[in-house]
Amino acid sequence: MAAKSATKAKTASQKSKSNTEAYLRMYRQMVRIRAFEDNANQLYLSAKMPGLTHMYSGQEAVAVGICEALEDTDYITSTHRGHGHCVAKGAEFRQMFCELLGKEEGYCRGKGGSMHIADQSHGNLGANAIVGGSTGIATGAALSAKYLKTGAVAVCFFGDGATAQGLLYEAMNMASLWKLPVIYACENNGYSEYTKTDEIAAGSLTERAKGFGMEAFTVDGQDVLAVNELTQELVARCRKGEGPFFVELQTYRYHGHHVGDINRTYYRSKEEEAEWKDKRDPIVNFGTWLTGQKIVTADDLAAIDAEVKADAKAAVDYALEAKYPDASEVTMHVYAEAS
Amino acid sequence: MAAKSATKAKTASQKSKSNTEAYLRMYRQMVRIRAFEDNANQLYLSAKMPGLTHMYSGQEAVAVGICEALEDTDYITSTHRGHGHCVAKGAEFRQMFCELLGKEEGYCRGKGGSMHIADQSHGNLGANAIVGGSTGIATGAALSAKYLKTGAVAVCFFGDGATAQGLLYEAMNMASLWKLPVIYACENNGYSEYTKTDEIAAGSLTERAKGFGMEAFTVDGQDVLAVNELTQELVARCRKGEGPFFVELQTYRYHGHHVGDINRTYYRSKEEEAEWKDKRDPIVNFGTWLTGQKIVTADDLAAIDAEVKADAKAAVDYALEAKYPDASEVTMHVYAEAS
Amino acid sequence: MRQITLSQAVNEAIAEEMRRDPKIFLIGEDVAEAGTPFKVLSGLVEEFGTERVIDTPISEPGFMGMAVGAAMTGSRPIVDLMFGDFLFLVMDQLCNQAAKTHYMSGGKLKVPLVLRTNLGATRRSAAQHSQSLHALVAHIPGLKVALPSSAYEAKGLLKTAIRDDNPVVIFEDKLMYNDKAPVPEEEYLLPFGQAAVLREGRDVTLVATSSMVQVCQKAAELLETQGISAEVIDPRTIVPLDEDTIVGSAKKTGRAVVVDEGHQSYGVTAEIAARIADKAFYHLDAPVQRIGAMDVPVPFSPALEDLTVPTPETVAERAQQLCKGEI
């Protein structure tokens, strides 16, 4: 479980066991994401959820490894596949499920839904349904942090597919020129919709970033400790004015592009899926490492799993019963009132 | 006078004198561009030209070196600073001056003007007033050439400033993925408007292109032979399916950003301007080389200069007298008629 | 007559035209093997190969620009823009380049391309995947804009668009992809600038575009039960716009309601209503009414989203008020 990056981060096994609390929080957060997605998927399959949604399952170590290196006052921007980022940055199940179901108690009063879920109380500036659409926003949040001298760092999450959007390079150029505290976190899960990454990306993603004068790293996105360690280092450097940085995180999405994408053998094989799920699952592997290092017992982990599952179920039940926003809300919030 | 590029082009002095005709054509074309611009500038200063215009003077070796390596059936896209490209690709003075003055006999019947001058008979798909706006168009022309199997190559001219437009990277990515016959010719004249290139471009322009999987070159844009040699090689390779390529041409604009930009010491020094004009003038240096190599005499060159000057003067006089389009033209050409 | 879905109609139109003219190619995201997320293009790559059915990276400005360049140089691209909301990404290449090139070049360069995209809310897709943005492109001279309202129009208008030598933007209603309608086996084209009178009536004219045509036909049925005879007109293309048919109908009935799924303010209903109010002024018994989508970003919540778009009931109610002299 080591970062494949140019950085000299220590491997996880070299680390002391003193970080038990942090480890358990990471484990729990990954389990929470998985549980959230399992429930969201069920809601879709049982026709209880309006619209479509994109599952984050499989990529948990990315969101958690990164967000655990951030403070609430740091910013993230998220994507159409954004539940994982939202959970990892500190959101609660209840408001999240309410949002997915279009209920008034949702983070966005039901107006945003899965693709626009935001949680500004924890610095999540929102999911985005425009691929690459948040790259400018994250960079602007970093500009703001620098301008207002808040010390905050911004992480821009985006997929391999989003690297085809020119906006990213415009933003990276300015971030690099102005040394903004922003980390471009490219979650390379091998696909954009139904297309393999090498069919849509020429050259090398990290070399591109370097061409814009930025240090760039590649890290195993299934290894939460490697991700976390690298991010901690980069966040610290960002705060010292040494940003921006680009990180390519190699990961995999377990489900289809969206919940409705069931028959997908025409673009990727069952064997490939099995390979990742069986051998590279970020939660299983981290659990194995935790028990192997005797940091916790298998029972401890099972208890976390059970607790999280119950939480998720309770939140779903709550959300299903919660009320929809009143009809009068439809014209509210088009414009902010003078404050 | 050697290419500073990674290519192994022979230096000009190693070449035989057998290319006299080609050399003289290049010399003449550079002189024609300079003469065109001198006249255009005069038209502006004497308030005979509507609007503004951007002078190409100083950059002649770029347009000529490149276009002399192309056929009429090859395509170029041009920029707001486009007179040089237009002349180099084969356009006539008369129709050009008519266009600059908004006359009916202009290449675009006066509807385009300086910033939109196009000459589709020689494959010039047009100047463009949106910085970077033609990068997709040139790449599309290359796609078309490949798709229709015409064997044509497209050259996309753009400035250092245009490298800040994300569209360029989207287009380069697709060109690279699909091996399109396109050459991205970046005329780095050190400035975009009133700003130095290093204030607006992080990293390295050629490294960026390489990050997109493209071979990239840097060449002295004041050395017409170096530019021409490199382009010949790249055009030939494009025709063999080995494109795309990126070329950074180091050059300088003698005038202000546009004809009205007279007091410019606040962003660049008189010394710097003098340095380029006195030591690196593409026409003077090429003339010196031609006479030094005994390819022609100074008198031969003077004769060309005089002839071109007379041509330009005659074309200006003609254009000044030429008639404006009829009022009825205003609603013509909004839509193409069924053919 | 056989019935096919709008999706099949689009597919047939493209296949027929691609067979006819080898200069045509398709370009967009996941258009090949995947046949688009809506599966509208399924089967085309199998027939025409990946040279003519080109999967792109997620680079809307880029492939839009490339289509412009390809169209200028002898090809005839059909661009697939997955959601109408992504129009905002391609506006520069569409409106500053494609739309103006023919004019700016004094008629020398042509840009024969089709931009296929969609419109329509109520799919619970929220604010960035639900917009109906046809008014924006209709405002730009040099573009033609077609709004098919059924499989029949979708096929006939798309074939006309593909043969047009200008950039044409065609918006399909994404909720209608699986709706069937009678479509002839034989080839046919529908001319631009000719509205269809879908239902004749005496009391009120309902002008409806795209998704709103069905809404207005249902409204007309409701009105009939109330003894009100509504004429339903589908302009089919909003650029060019068949003003004569629309104004003629309004003159006849003396009342008009214009219904469109774009936002109401500064949208399509404004243009059509303004023209009727002007040209039929002396024949109108009541003010021309407009019903567009609410001027709000499309909310996700089903409880809110459905409120934002015109329904048969809201249209019928307004028409009724109009006919009763209540407005």
Place this chain on the structure above:
Amino acid sequence: MRQITLSQAVNEAIAEEMRRDPKIFLIGEDVAEAGTPFKVLSGLVEEFGTERVIDTPISEPGFMGMAVGAAMTGSRPIVDLMFGDFLFLVMDQLCNQAAKTHYMSGGKLKVPLVLRTNLGATRRSAAQHSQSLHALVAHIPGLKVALPSSAYEAKGLLKTAIRDDNPVVIFEDKLMYNDKAPVPEEEYLLPFGQAAVLREGRDVTLVATSSMVQVCQKAAELLETQGISAEVIDPRTIVPLDEDTIVGSAKKTGRAVVVDEGHQSYGVTAEIAARIADKAFYHLDAPVQRIGAMDVPVPFSPALEDLTVPTPETVAERAQQLCKGEI
């Protein structure tokens, strides 16, 4: 009262607001030392430094997006977009992001930013540097749109825009930068959604935006010589639109001409004319007239360009016909 140019008015508005609120910064191309190509911002970088007056690369989508992110996180950016024509490049960030964020977040996130840009033809700048594209942004809920028509409005509206907690797009008429008008020394703000009645009249209402205000005031003078009394109304902001004042005037005069420099079709004149025709229906003596720019890309040739925009003469002529019952 002292007279200053529109350019100075804009400069003063920004300087005053930047002194008041340290969260405000300026961002755009060549805004610092160069003070923009129009020299509107000269002197600001000297006072506020390069941290608050930020020169960008030529990356309109990029810095627009950054402004959105900055506005969401406590800053209040003023974005300088050198030409209104470049709006097409920033539409996604402006319309899909800035305009919708407050709504999509259920009111939790705010995007207090100002996008300053311009409009207007007849500068011989051809099709890509001459457009008046305010209708496009007016169609998008979540954006406010201001159209100052003199130095006075420019200062007052811009200050209001800067203090607004929403994204505001403000269009200056680039031909007016050197035009002087009386501007108080004391601070003042002009409220959004309040039209100005610039001239009272009895016979016809001229509704004019931005550059067309001067045109209509001259038209009103021409009309006066013909014994026609024209009321001239400047809406100042088209979102929000002061419908009451406009409709009220049309009710009083019974006739209205709406004049705007955007393309006529699917443009601003349509919305305003449609509202007047609806709300003043029973008071109108003649159909509401619209005069926009021609539906053609702006041609370069002076011989053609001047034909494309409304002039005092064309407006006066139309108003006269209207008053004479010839329409």
